[in-house]
Amino acid sequence: MRVVSLVPSLTEAVAVTVPGVLVGATDWCSHPVDLDVTRVGGTKNPDVPRIIALAPDLVIANEEENRAPDLAELRAAGIEVLLTEVRTLDQAFRELRRVLAACGAGRPRWLEEAEAVWWDPPCPSVRLRAAVPIWRRPWMVLGRDTFAGDLLARMGVDNAYAAHTERYPRVPVEELRAAELDLVVLPDEPYRFTREDGPEAFSTRTPVALVSGRHLTWYGPSLVEAPAVLSAALRAACR
Structure with a gap:
């Protein structure tokens, strides 16, 4: 074939x-x-x-x-x-x-393993409200009905824009700063957010989690590692 x-x-x-x-x-x-x-x-x-x-x-x-x-x-x-x-x-x-x-x-075995680890993924002790920017210039975030948003929700992180009419709305960074978020989640794709490019746009009082875009947005063998990888990044940001 x-x-x-x-x-x-x-x-x-x-x-x-x-x-x-x-x-x-x-x-x-x-x-x-x-x-x-x-x-x-x-x-x-x-x-x-x-x-x-x-x-x-x-x-x-x-x-x-x-x-x-x-x-x-x-x-x-x-x-x-x-x-x-x-x-x-x-x-x-x-x-x-x-x-x-x-x-x-x-x-395949990897698919069985992925289904098993996502049956009960690690979660924080309290649910967190977060924004998930996926682009900069202009700022865009996860909105409604997204795979990445569903993954985060299963890990105790609620998307602040999950009820938005658009799936990937443009949101001015000033609005993000004023949104009273518990957390900002910055993946490294599609926009490559890094420690030097992204976190500085937000208040130092708002934790920022830099996460692997492949583990947040890809559906495949990476799903086996994703709960542990994402959980570690979220814990590190919220310390």
């Missing part, structure tokens, strides 16, 4: 579970680190002719990460496209099982 993945999370899941099946992936598919396949551009601007030339049996896509016109062009060329939707952890587990089955795989 020949598969092209346009979703970094699912690229890792397929590559780890069914080695040799992937023939193409995006430039943003950084895991596994030794992945050796044809690169087909970005998630938002894939090289459709190059994908067609690879003659894949299946292209894996996601309704949020990939553009409908690109997927329509692939379908018009006679290529099967498996479109996923992931806005909660439960959805992620369902879609992972569906994708791996479509690639000829059963239920």
Whole structure:
């Protein structure tokens, strides 16, 4: 079977579970680190002719990460496209099982381990209210119905903008500073927040947690480590 993945999370899941099946992936598919396949551009601007030339049996896509016109062009060329939707952890587990089955795989051990560790993830003693910026210039945060927001909620961190009408609203930093937050969570993707770029925008009275974007936003083998990695970052920020 020949598969092209346009979703970094699912690229890792397929590559780890069914080695040799992937023939193409995006430039943003950084895991596994030794992945050796044809690169087909970005998630938002894939090289459709190059994908067609690879003659894949299946292209894996996601309704949020990939553009409908690109997927329509692939379908018009006679290529099967498996479109996923992931806005909660439960959805992620369902879609992972569906994708791996479509690639000829059963239920891998890492997926069983991920489901087990997320059954009862570590949580703080009291729930925290947080904002989760994902971009700067302009500032954007997690809003409603997001996978990352669901993960944090399961770990006792409530998204202050979970009821917003938009999924990724633009929020002026002045509003974030005045929001009476218990915590600000800064992932290192899609915007690469660092100790020198991000925390200085907020009051020293508001704890800031710098977290791994891969463990917060990816759904794949990283889910096994995610509860421990995220919990450690949250604890460090709230000391």
